[in-house]
Amino acid sequence: MNEFYDRNTGKRGEGRVTRVARLPAVACAHFIVGRCRYEESLNPGYEPGYRCQVLARLESAYDEFLTRADAFALEEELAAKLWRARCESLYAKIGCPDYEPGDKNTCPDCALLADDVCLKRLPECSGRCPRYTLKNRG
Ligand code: SF4
């Protein structure tokens, strides 16, 4: 038995507290590693808090790199290789406490990075909500 306050009367009482568990939402089109990307897909890039903080800090270095690559007329493949090396050395200085090793050819090579979004920064999905949309399995 648990003590509780009746919402209507404000009086203290005793009884069983029933928690209504939401159904799992892994099949939702907006679900990704326990997070919800509904808002991000409605307005991509609108919420700065969802962005990877490492990439945000590398933005000006990247712009500078592009300007130089243009000036030296670097081929795309070489420019990408050089940027990756530069990015890795910058990332080693910046770091991220939430970093999880990835297996992509990106910098940072973080498993939580999706384009420029950090999946850990998206709101958590706490189960099926009114926005639940079944994934297209076609
Ligand atoms: S956890 Fe990964 S994606 Fe998120 S901010 Fe850190 S490096 Fe970027």
Ligand code: SF4
């Ligand atoms: S069920 Fe709702 S909260 Fe969960 S991922 Fe889908 S839309 Fe987002």
